[in-house]
Amino acid sequence: MPNLATNYLGLDLSSPIIAASSGLTDSIEKLIELEVHGAGAIVxxxxxxxxxIMEMDEKIHAMTSRPYVYPETFDYMDEDPQEDTVRKYLRLIKEAKAAVSVPIIASINCVSAQKWTYFAREIEKAGADALEINLFVLPMDMNRTGDENEQIYYDVLKTVKDQVALPIALKISPYHSNLSNLIKRLDDMNVDGIVMFNRFYSPDFDIKDLSVTNGQILSGPDDYKNSLRWTGIMSERVKCSIAGTTGIHTSESIIKHLLAGADAVQLASVLYKNGPEYIDVLSKEIYAWMEEHGFKSIRDFKGKMSQSKSNDPAAFERVQFMKQFRNFVM
Ligand SMILES: Cc1cc2nc3c(=O)[nH]c(=O)nc-3n(C[C@H](O)[C@H](O)[C@H](O)COP(=O)(O)O)c2cc1C
Structure with missing residues (x-):
């Protein structure tokens, strides 16, 4: 039987299929199910x-009347009998580590390198194997430059790296003025992994009653192409791990990402649609494909179709429908 083991963020994973951060990963029961069905790690x-910040500020305010947050805040908070969201999260990490043996990656959604970064130390103390930072600033402020927005990424990474020894992954969007430069700079700062790309909530319109509605919550099976392109371009240029995410719904799109050089993939929508047991189906299909091609381990084919190793490196950079498609008809 081929071996699905991989290394992601310096962690040994039994499979490249990671359960992405979502409502599917917020309780011990769900984590156990994901492990039973073969998830290699869980975010x-x-x-x-x-x-x-809100909860730290409230507590500090109540205790000291000083509106500042110090690293020792958590020591005080430990003595507080009332459990808040933050404490519950740390308990979830501790219980998860006791309940499952796959790596547990904690996740913070942030927009700044502000006071919350002290919390990274608490996450480390609670026993998480790594921390994924989901960072996105909607570039709506016309007075800020792209560089100013991107500086937040470097500040967050530096501040958190200064606090903890945990592996750090940054989950990023594709919306940057020079994506490859951003990723390279993060890699030079020793980020442990890049998760590309986050999928965002987008509003939609109802043209019957002219109201704003929710856009599509789940991705579709064709949404993986951007992540595939950039995995292929960047995997051979950086030393950090890469996890593909968004629109990865089939064993075929998982294999494509591994061929492009991803170390792992993160799935949410397809698990919402089919349940955690779908990981078993995907894994069996990957085994069958590896056997068919004589690959014994992920190492045997990972990166075989990264940009320079593919038979058409220029295709990764092709963005316009040029002459190749001039005679396209349906
Ligand atoms: C209902 C739902 C909740 C999610 N919650 C989070 C979250 O709390 N943090 C996060 O980083 N990503 C969150 N995501 C994004 C997923 O982790 C994933 O990156 C994204 O859905 C793309 O993968 P997919 O195409 O397999 O769904 C959520 C996605 C969904 C559908």
């Missing part, structure tokens, strides 16, 4: 920067 549902 816990994110805690949000605002939640951390």
């Amino acid at each position: 816990l549902k994110s805690l949000f920067e605002e939640e951390i």
